[in-house]
Each structure stands twice: as C-alpha cells, then as structure tokens.
Amino acid sequence: MPKLTYPRLLTITLVFTYLLIILGGATRVYDAGMSCPDWPHCYGFYIPFPEAKIPGGYIVAGQHYTWWQVALEWSHRAFASAVGLLLIAAVVFQARAHRLHRHALLPLLVTFGLLAVQIGLGGLTVLKSNIHWSVVMHLGTAMLFFGALAWYRRAVASAGNRAPVAAPTTTKLLIYIFAALVWATMLIGAFVSSSHVGGVCGGLFSCAGNWMPSPKQDLGQHIHMQHRLFATLTVVLSIVLLAVVKRTAPALRPAALHGHGMVWGQVALGIATLYSFAGYPEYYYPLSIAHLAWGTLVWLASVGIILNLHYGRQGRFHG
Numbered sequence: 109m110p111k112l113t114y115p116r117l118l119t120i121t122l123v124f125t126y127l128l129i130i131l132g133g134a135t136r137v138y139d140a141g142m143s144c145p146d147w148p149h150c151y152g153f154y155i156p157f158p159e160a161k162i163p164g165g166y167i168v169a170g171q172h173y174t175w176w177q178v179a180l181e182w183s184h185r186a187f188a189s190a191v192g193l194l195l196i197a198a199v200v201f202q203a204r205a206h207r208l209h210r211h212a213l214l215p216l217l218v219t220f221g222l223l224a225v226q227i228g229l230g231g232l233t234v235l236k237s238n239i240h241w242s243v244v245m246h247l248g249t250a251m252l253f254f255g256a257l258a259w260y261r262r263a264v265a266s267a268g269n270r271a272p273v274a275a276p277t278t279t280k281l282l283i284y285i286f287a288a289l290v291w292a293t294m295l296i297g298a299f300v301s302s303s304h305v306g307g308v309c310g311g312l313f314s315c316a317g318n319w320m321p322s323p324k325q326d327l328g329q330h331i332h333m334q335h336r337l338f339a340t341l342t343v344v345l346s347i348v349l350l351a352v353v354k355r356t357a358p359a360l361r362p363a364a365l366h367g368h369g370m371v372w373g374q375v376a377l378g379i380a381t382l383y384s385f386a387g388y389p390e391y392y393y394p395l396s397i398a399h400l401a402w403g404t405l406v407w408l409a410s411v412g413i414i415l416n417l418h419y420g421r422q423g424r425f426h427g
Contacts, residue, residue, distance in 0.1 A: 137397055
C-alpha cells in the first residue's frame with residue numbers, strides 16, 4: 109500500500125464528514141428531519157423515490173413533505189453511511205499495517221467509539237422527533253467525532269514522528285479552553301436553532317430591552333443571549349490566546365492567528381443571520397446553514413491548534 113494512500117483516505121473521510129454535518133444542518137433548518145419517519149429505512153424503503161411507490165405518499169402525522177425534504181434527510185443518512193464505510197476501510201488498513209500505524213491506535217479507537225455513539229444518537233433524534241436536546245447531543249457528538257477524526261489523520265500522517273511545541277502550562281490550558289468554548293458555543297447555537305428562537309431577541313446588544321433575560325421569564329430569549337455571551341467570550345479568548353502564544357509559543361502563532369480570523373468570520377455570519385430573520389427572511393435559512401458550516405471550520409481550527417501543540421509540523425495538511 110503506498111505510503112500516502114492511508115492519510116488520503118482519512119482526508120477524504122474528513123471531507124465527507126464535513127459535508128455530512130452541513131447536510132445535517134440543512135435538514136434541520138428546512139424542517140426535513142422527520143421527512144423519513146422510520147430508521148434506518150425511509151417509509152419502509154432504503155431508496156424512497158419516487159413518491160408514487162410510497163403508500164400514502166410522503167405524509168407523516170398529517171404533514172406532507174416535499175421530495176426535496178425527503179431527499180435532504182435521505183442524503184444525510186447516505187453520507188452518514190459513507191463516512192461509516194470509509195472509517196471501516198481505515199480500520200482494515202490499520203489492522204493490515206498494525207506495526208506501521210500502532211501510534212494511531214488510540215485516536216482510531218476514540219474515533220470509532222464516537223461514530224458508534226453518533227449512529228445511535230442519529231436514530232434517537234428520529235425517534236424523539238428532533239426534540240431540541242437530542243439535536244444538541246447529535247451535533248455535539250458530531251463535532252467530537254470530526255475532531256477525533258482530524259486527530260486520527262494527524263497521527264497516521266505523522267508516522268509516529270512527533271515534535272511537540274514547548275509551551276507553558278498556562279498556554280496549553282488556554283488552548284484547550286478555547287476549543288471547549290468553541291464547542292460549547294456551537295451546542296448552545298444548536299439549541300437556539302432547533303428551538304426556533306433565532307429571531308426572538310431582535311437587536312444585537314439586547315433582548316427585548318434586557319441583556320440577559322431570566323430563564324423563568326423566557327427560556328428561549330435566555331438561551332439565545334447565552335449563545336451571544338459564549339460567542340463574545342470566544343472572541344475575547346481568541347485575542348488573549350493570540351497574544352499569549354506570540355510571547356510564549358511563537359510556533360503556534362500561525363494556527364492561533366488562523367483560528368482568530370475564523371472566529372471573526374463566524375461573528376460576521378452570526379450578525380448577518382440575526383438581522384436576516386426579520387429583514388431578509390429569504391436569506392435566513394441559507395445563512396443559518398453557512399453559520400453552521402463556518403462554525404464547524406472554527407472548531408476544526410481550534411482542534412488544529414491542539415494538534416500543532418502536540419505534533420508540531422509533523423503530518424500537517426500543508427507541510
């Protein structure tokens with residue numbers, strides 16, 4: 109097996125996983141999550157097209173779904189299957205080249221374990237009719253799986269040659285807190301989206317005249333403003349992290365600068381999404397999907413800083 113084939117396979121799996129996450133977001137935003145009422149089938153079929161072959165059509169609990177809504181959910185499941193098959197192929201390669209990639213065994217086990225959990229949560233979201241907490245769990249695990257897959261690919265591509273960056277404990281802690289904050293912000297955002305409270309607060313700096321409405325007063329407004337609070341903390345920490353690594357771990361500055369820039373891009377998309385809700389509703393759904401897509405890249409950037417910390421330049425995509 110050529111030396112670069114294995115990392116390429118994992119890179120392809122990463123790309124498919126990213127597309128899967130975007131499809132999942134589109135499925136949620138366009139209210140297509142229940143357009144396939146059963147799992148793992150869809151109206152009793154693996155391929156539920158055309159609608160004419162479905163007894164009663166695409167109707168669930170009295171709601172008629174369009175063919176493209178069904179196609180969104182079906183494509184989401186198809187991509188999930190593709191990611192699973194690609195990862196199984198990676199497991200086979202890992203078994204065949206055990207001595208060569210023994211250093212990648214731990215990230216492989218973590219990645220595969222998270223995939224198993226994610227498959228179960230995918231079924232749970234359908235069985236629970238996409239209730240907000242199930243959507244949050246599903247997205248949160250998807251991000252962890254995506255990050256673990258990036259770790260696995262880096263471990264394989266480095267071929268066991270690690271060159272950790274020397275950094276103080278405080279700097280390392282800031283890097284991990286930054287990644288955790290990005291992850292938490294995305295989870296709160298998933299709750300906002302799945303609870304349909306993306307436009308309940310209107311203006312940018314307050315919510316119905318209050319900075320932080322009480323959850324007893326209005327839970328939706330409270331969660332919405334929590335998302336903004338965590339986003340603000342993420343921006344602040346990205347600035348702090350950039351200043352700290354410049355002084356204590358210069359080798360990490362390019363990755364930290366990249367993450368910082370990505371955060372500002374996400375803020376811009378968040379503001380555009382907020383104001384599109386009332387002002388330009390025809391753009392709200394596409395902007396919501398773009399917000400998730402860019403946020404996923406912010407998460408990947410935060411994971412990239414961690415991987416650079418532990419692996420140095422070894423196994424990077426671009427050398």
